[in-house]
Amino acid sequence: MSAMVRPNWEHVVPDLAGKTVVVVGGSGGVGEGVVRSLLARGSTVIATGRDSERLAALEESVGEERLRIAVIDANASDLDARVESLANELGPFDGVVVAVASWGDQGRRPVLTLTDEEWRSLLEANLTSVFRLYRAFLPVTAESGTILQLNGMSADMPFPGAAGVALSAAATKSLTRTIAAEQDGRGPRFYQVILGVVRTKERQRAGIDDTRWLDGEEIGAHVAALVAGTSPLLATTVQYFTDKKAGPQPGPEAF
Numbered sequence: 001m002s003a004m005v006r007p008n009w010e011h012v013v014p015d016l017a018g019k020t021v022v023v024v025g026g027s028g029g030v031g032e033g034v035v036r037s038l039l040a041r042g043s044t045v046i047a048t049g050r051d052s053e054r055l056a057a058l059e060e061s062v063g064e065e066r067l068r069i070a071v072i073d074a075n076a077s078d079l080d081a082r083v084e085s086l087a088n089e090l091g092p093f094d095g096v097v098v099a100v101a102s103w104g105d106q107g108r109r110p111v112l113t114l115t116d117e118e119w120r121s122l123l124e125a126n127l128t129s130v131f132r133l134y135r136a137f138l139p140v141t142a143e144s145g146t147i148l149q150l151n152g153m154s155a156d157m158p159f160p161g162a163a164g165v166a167l168s169a170a171a172t173k174s175l176t177r178t179i180a181a182e183q184d185g186r187g188p189r190f191y192q193v194i195l196g197v198v199r200t201k202e203r204q205r206a207g208i209d210d211t212r213w214l215d216g217e218e219i220g221a222h223v224a225a226l227v228a229g230t231s232p233l234l235a236t237t238v239q240y241f242t243d244k245k246a247g248p249q250p251g252p253e254a255f
């Protein structure tokens with residue numbers, strides 16, 4: 001059993017024994033903490049990413065037999081086949097967490113200097129990827145299951161030099177809200193969880209850290225509560241987790 005990080009707002013520890021949760025981007029800065037937290041609360045976890053070496057390093061560092069890894073590229077033509085094959089082996093899934101991000105190779109640039117190809121590539125990586133993941137995973141998620149995206153504050157704020165990432169964040173927030181409304185209480189519940197800055201290992205390795213920032217494990221504790229059905233935010237599609245002490249909060253109803 002992995003060591004458990006317990007945030008002060010977690011009054012009940014969700015019991016995920018017997019549940020299976022996929023963390024798409026589980027090898028990423030945010031995803032890794034979520035993976036560890038879900039494992040600590042008893043879940044079987046499938047961590048996915050594109051890079052098999054990054055996934056193998058995660059598997060070795062976590063060292064838990066309930067962790068499985070799988071290479072899945074949200075933009076590849078074999079996405080549906082890979083998801084179906086994973087579901088045949090380990091599904092249906094109780095939770096699917098989408099925690100993907102891609103900054104592209106163009107660097108920080110004013111938006112109107114992007115080429116058509118750079119623009120297309122940023123939208124493919126950050127918007128189309130989320131659409132394709134939702135479409136592939138919906139049929140293999142339990143009726144009572146949870147599908148959510150971990151998103152950033154750029155969903156609501158300007159982000160000079162990173163418009164492709166920011167406008168995709170705003171669009172995936174919109175996408176998630178529309179799917180949640182289309183589901184209308186039938187089948188898996190869809191959530192959009194907008195996060196503040198996270199203390200990722202990559203940042204820490206670069207000497208950039210702040211104890212007021214969120215830990216990935218705290219985010220995972222909230223994800224666990226949504227999957228287990230113990231979160232007070234079960235009926236709230238758009239949620240904000242930006243303040244470590246306050247914990248996850250409901251977004252405004254409409255704006």
Ligand SMILES: NC(=O)c1ccc[n+]([C@@H]2O[C@H](COP(=O)([O-])OP(=O)(O)OC[C@H]3O[C@@H](n4cnc5c(N)ncnc54)[C@H](OP(=O)(O)O)[C@@H]3O)[C@@H](O)[C@H]2O)c1
Pocket residue numbers: 024025026027028029030031048049050051052054072073074075099100101102125129150151152153195196197198199200
């Ligand atoms: N880091 C923060 O401080 C922070 C703060 C707020 C919100 N967030 C949000 O958290 C989410 C994850 O960000 P992160 O910082 O963890 O990013 P990250 O460290 O770059 O990790 C991204 C993960 O997504 C995977 N991935 C990327 N593109 C993919 C694709 N097309 N198909 C499948 N997997 C793909 C990567 O796998 P490979 O490496 O194998 O490609 C990696 O596992 C984003 O929505 C971001 O906005 C992050």
